[in-house]
Amino acid sequence: MTTFLEVEVSCAVCESRHKHTRLLSTSSFGPPDLDTRPAPPARLSLALQVQCCPVCGYCAWDITKAPPEAKRVVSRQDYQALLRDSRFPYLARMFLCLARIQEAAGNLSDAGWAALYAAWACDDAGVDFTAAAAWCRKRAIALFVKARAKGQPFLPESGAEEALLADLYRRIGRFDEAEKEIQRGLERVSSDLLRRLLAFQRRLCRARDIEIHRMDEVPEVIPEDDV
């Protein structure tokens, strides 16, 4: 069940007050995609996970809070141009703006997730936004790789970050880089499910498959030549 609440909030950047629909809770029925995207109805509440101030354009998970860098980033011309960039659907622009602020604040894991959510928003917007989705995935990869280099985890389990990066690379057809992440993941993974997931990613990469796949497609048993 998905529940909402209409609340009046004060923007942490410009202090203007306005109404927002807040997501209180949601759930999902069915397996997620390989990149962690949940099944409906949680899948459909993507638009409620980002807020944008209609006055200054500040974008955040919660606009009543802002890192110290937010004001400076929001006032920049390139930020405002991104918020109006029609190459991306509006929802994706909000997530990309959120990513830019979190990156400036040094929260690289958060920034990476926001860029991935932007990619999902592009996927939902149809074939006209295929290039935009690929751009967002490249951005998510860059941010997650940077997060990893700085020792900021973006998924808790050993091998899970590599499985996510492999999926991001695979979806944009960069199979060699996906393969490197799969190898790296297999070297450190401890859970059986993640090991099978990485092996499944390898099979998809070898088949040059760039489509969306779900966790229920991960085989119960890994053929030996996939590991």
Ligand SMILES: [Zn+2]
């Ligand atoms: Zn504002």
